[in-house]
Amino acid sequence: MSKRPFKNRLNDLDPKSWLKFQKSWFLHNPPPRRKDVLRHPAKFPETLVQEFIEFFTKRGQVVFDPMIGTGSTLVAALRAGRNSYGIELNPDYADIARQVISDERAALQISQEQCTATVITGDAANIANLIRTNNIPSIDYMITSPPYWNMLHARGAQTQKSRSEDPGMDQFYSEDAKDLGNIEIYEDFLEQLVEIYISLKPYFVPRAYLTIIVKNIKKGGKIYPLAWDLAKQLSRSYTLKDERIWVQDNQRLMPYGFGNAWVSNTFHHYCLQFRNE
Numbered sequence: 001m002s003k004r005p006f007k008n009r010l011n012d013l014d015p016k017s018w019l020k021f022q023k024s025w026f027l028h029n030p031p032p033r034r035k036d037v038l039r040h041p042a043k044f045p046e047t048l049v050q051e052f053i054e055f056f057t058k059r060g061q062v063v064f065d066p067m068i069g070t071g072s073t074l075v076a077a078l079r080a081g082r083n084s085y086g087i088e089l090n091p092d093y094a095d096i097a098r099q100v101i102s103d104e105r106a107a108l109q110i111s112q113e114q115c116t117a118t119v120i121t122g123d124a125a126n127i128a129n130l131i132r133t134n135n136i137p138s139i140d141y142m143i144t145s146p147p148y149w150n151m152l153h154a155r156g157a158q159t160q161k162s163r164s165e166d167p168g169m170d171q172f173y174s175e176d177a178k179d180l181g182n183i184e185i186y187e188d189f190l191e192q193l194v195e196i197y198i199s200l201k202p203y204f205v206p207r208a209y210l211t212i213i214v215k216n217i218k219k220g221g222k223i224y225p226l227a228w229d230l231a232k233q234l235s236r237s238y239t240l241k242d243e244r245i246w247v248q249d250n251q252r253l254m255p256y257g258f259g260n261a262w263v264s265n266t267f268h269h270y271c272l273q274f275r276n277e
């Protein structure tokens with residue numbers, strides 16, 4: 001490593017931790033979830049989000065997530081000592097997020113004045129309005145994961161089968177027509193999602209980073225390259241800074257297309273990196 005003094009303008013990490021994050025892939029198996037957030041069908045682990053937040057921000061900066069689900073981004077931000085704001089359409093998930101954050105505050109003994117973690121119930125399609133009416137300051141970093149189109153409605157998915165047998169578990173995010181996970185046509189879904197991210201542009205500080213965690217989608221024997229489509233379309237407004245690949249290695253292999261055709265078990269997500277340049 002270079003002998004020059006390490007001048008760090010981006011985060012509070014030491015050189016060794018910085019270098020470790022630079023690997024383009026990482027293995028992260030989600031730890032067990034607390035019971036109340038199990039109801040949500042697709043959450044990302046706070047432990048993973050915290051690593052991203054600690055790389056892309058300094059203590060006290062502002063983190064934003066336009067679709068927080070049960071609040072993982074805000075919990076991770078609180079643990080990392082960053083201020084955070086998040087939007088969620090489903091009021092039940094927003095309430096769970098508020099409870100999870102309040103429990104985390106008590107455990108960490110951090111007050112709202114020391115570090116905010118604000119949950120806003122609303123439609124991300126109205127993002128400009130929500131940001132203004134809730135006095136959200138300029139955003140230093142966004143980390144988020146959208147619905148993977150309407151995949152939760154796909155019949156036959158193994159997780160959906162077991163969820164349908166348990167009344168405490170949701171199979172979809174909601175029945176709301178404004179829920180992006182309920183849009184039937186892929187191109188319409190993509191257009192609305194891209195519009196949400198692009199409408200955020202005036203609210204980022206210059207050179208802020210954005211991380212979007214997403215998968216390419218397989219449906220009816222066809223691939224819908226959501227990660228690649230987002231990378232291409234968002235490059236109109238932000239600079240694409242490549243990806244990190246999140247690999248999960250604790251899922252059961254299923255014999256899709258066995259003896260007949262190539263169908264992978266997709267155990268990786270793209271963490272797409274953009275910068276507001």
Ligand SMILES: C[S@@+](CC[C@H](N)C(=O)[O-])C[C@H]1O[C@@H](n2cnc3c(N)ncnc32)[C@H](O)[C@@H]1O
Binds near residue numbers: 068070125147
């Ligand atoms: C993949 S989940 C996010 C999970 C979250 N990262 C977590 O760890 O809990 C996508 C979320 O987007 C929400 N959503 C869908 N359409 C939305 C909209 N128009 N505005 C705000 N949230 C929306 C869904 O209710 C769902 O909770």
